Amino acid sequence: MKSPKIIYLITRIHGLKEHLLKTEDFIRMLRAKNMAEISDFLFTSDYSIELSKIPIKELDAKQLESIFYLKLSERLSFLFQITSGKVKEVLENYYRRIEVENIKRMIRAIHGKEKIREDYLIPIPRRYQTVNFLALSETRTIREMIDLLKETPYRNLKDRVEQYEKYNNPLVLEAQADKLYYSGLWQKLEKIVDKNEVKQLIGTEIDLKNLLYVFSFKRMKMEPELLEEMIVNVHYKLSKSLIPKLIGTSYETIPKILTWPPYVELANKTIELLDKEMLAETENIFSQYLYSYAETEALRNPNNLVYVFAYLNLCFREARNLTTLSVGKQLKLDEEKIRSSLFL
Amino acid sequence: MAFIGRTTATRGTLIKLRDTLEFIQNGQEILKMKRDRLAGELNSLLGKLASREEAEKRLMEIYVDFKGALATLGYGAVSSTASSISQMKAEVNPISIMGVVVPKIMVKEKPQINSIQNISLYEVAEKLQMEIDELLDVAQIETNIERIAYELMMINRKVNALEKVIIPAYLKLIRYIEDLLFDEDLEDFARIKHFRDAAGRKKT
Numbered sequence: 001m002k003s004p005k006i007i008y009l010i011t012r013i014h015g016l017k018e019h020l021l022k023t024e025d026f027i028r029m030l031r032a033k034n035m036a037e038i039s040d041f042l043f044t045s046d047y048s049i050e051l052s053k054i055p056i057k058e059l060d061a062k063q064l065e066s067i068f069y070l071k072l073s074e075r076l077s078f079l080f081q082i083t084s085g086k087v088k089e090v091l092e093n094y095y096r097r098i099e100v101e102n103i104k105r106m107i108r109a110i111h112g113k114e115k116i117r118e119d120y121l122i123p124i125p126r127r128y129q130t131v132n133f134l135a136l137s138e139t140r141t142i143r144e145m146i147d148l149l150k151e152t153p154y155r156n157l158k159d160r161v162e163q164y165e166k167y168n169n170p171l172v173l174e175a176q177a178d179k180l181y182y183s184g185l186w187q188k189l190e191k192i193v194d195k196n197e198v199k200q201l202i203g204t205e206i207d208l209k210n211l212l213y214v215f216s217f218k219r220m221k222m223e224p225e226l227l228e229e230m231i232v233n234v235h236y237k238l239s240k241s242l243i244p245k246l247i248g249t250s251y252e253t254i255p256k257i258l259t260w261p262p263y264v265e266l267a268n269k270t271i272e273l274l275d276k277e278m279l280a281e282t283e284n285i286f287s288q289y290l291y292s293y294a295e296t297e298a299l300r301n302p303n304n305l306v307y308v309f310a311y312l313n314l315c316f317r318e319a320r321n322l323t324t325l326s327v328g329k330q331l332k333l334d335e336e337k338i339r340s341s342l343f344l
Numbered sequence: 345m346a347f348i349g350r351t352t353a354t355r356g357t358l359i360k361l362r363d364t365l366e367f368i369q370n371g372q373e374i375l376k377m378k379r380d381r382l383a384g385e386l387n388s389l390l391g392k393l394a395s396r397e398e399a400e401k402r403l404m405e406i407y408v409d410f411k412g413a414l415a416t417l418g419y420g421a422v423s424s425t426a427s428s429i430s431q432m433k434a435e436v437n438p439i440s441i442m443g444v445v446v447p448k449i450m451v452k453e454k455p456q457i458n459s460i461q462n463i464s465l466y467e468v469a470e471k472l473q474m475e476i477d478e479l480l481d482v483a484q485i486e487t488n489i490e491r492i493a494y495e496l497m498m499i500n501r502k503v504n505a506l507e508k509v510i511i512p513a514y515l516k517l518i519r520y521i522e523d524l525l526f527d528e529d530l531e532d533f534a535r536i537k538h539f540r541d542a543a544g545r546k547k548t
Contacts, residue, residue: 061419062419065418065419065420066420069420104424105420105424105427107428108424108425108427108428108459109424109427109428111428111459112426112427112428112429112430112431112459114427117423119419119420119423120420120423120424120427121420122420168456169458169459170428170459171458171459171461174461215463216461216462216463216466219463220458220463220466222458279409279463279464279467280409280412280413280416280464282463282464283416283462283463283464284416320418323415323417323418324415324416324418327414327415327418327419328415331411331414331415333411333412333415337412337415338415341412341415341416
């Protein structure tokens, strides 16, 4: 029997999910002649308040994107207000993926000796930040930045500074940030109700991330050591023993090594797309798989805590779809091309 | 003849003018040779410029791929990824083709794209990186053509000025002085003859 707080949370999420845009909404926006028509459509949605702050003439895809990600950030952080206890802790940990993304963007900018611009970052309300982004944005070197993170959940980034300097590649630190994030989240999942179902969803997400790394890095012909660094050290269906085998083989033989049938199917599709040089689509099928899985889980477990995490995944999907639509319309991409990049 | 200035019609001046004319004619020959050499250079560069069309075609294909990646990832992620890529380092040295100073671009360090995690963006960056040499070559060829064409125009003006104005003026002046000197010689001859005849008559 679930506690009333959990039941309340799940019930609220059922309501909140109704606020998300539906597939038919995306298709309507896809048929829009230009970006202005998309913004007109969005005036009838949750984005209306933010949209109304910007004069129509000044509206562009870049501004729309920041509105979409601001809404995403608000949607995620709103859940902290309607929950408490261990579930709140997990949700706070989950929310940190936005913070991790911002830290990664800062690492890239500092590595490239670029000034950190505000539009590089996804807005996070100050009260939910565990790092001081203002101070971080003023640092000039990676070491300075890592020093500022020593009192935060990202203190262990310092363990990879030497590797970063060895490879002169920020991916090492980005991978470490991901590892810290996912291992922290994985540990927190142990303490919540419906942990098995939630772990299935989060575990699938991590597996897909690792699998995509393997495919991408093999295609990019990056050093195996670097690929090993990138792999998130949380394993679900992609067991720990499989990883060295995957790293050691060519990408064409990956399906033969994988054991979990859905991943084998996904790997076969990936190889097909890679061979056709359809690279953007290759990445999209991994995200598509995750979002479809989340949607299925939500349908299968409407009264389970996994419903909350499935909703969060769908929030991400909405932000990504809207970004694709607005950027695609601004760049005057044809309807078919935009459609192929949408997660419907 | 105004540019030559006032001159005295003496033998010394005539010799000096003939020397100057010879010098100018030599100069004109050298300028013509330089013009021919530069025209040849320009012709060979124009042949190489045909690669621009191919390069532009490839760039357009890359741009289409890039637009696809941008639509999938969004401006935030793409600009952030771009910020991690090191800048290209190049050295521009001046070199001389028949006295025309043109730039020679040498790539010292190509942008490091190994920090790109996203495969579609990586491929776009990789293709662009391969195009850099070609693009720099095209840029160099275009600059060379521009500078050589300008120099050709200047040489043509000089050759024309020498051929149509300066050399005819000198020739005219030399002829004028020669005529004057011939008249003076004739006068002297007639005077001497007259005196000789007068002296002969006195003796008899």
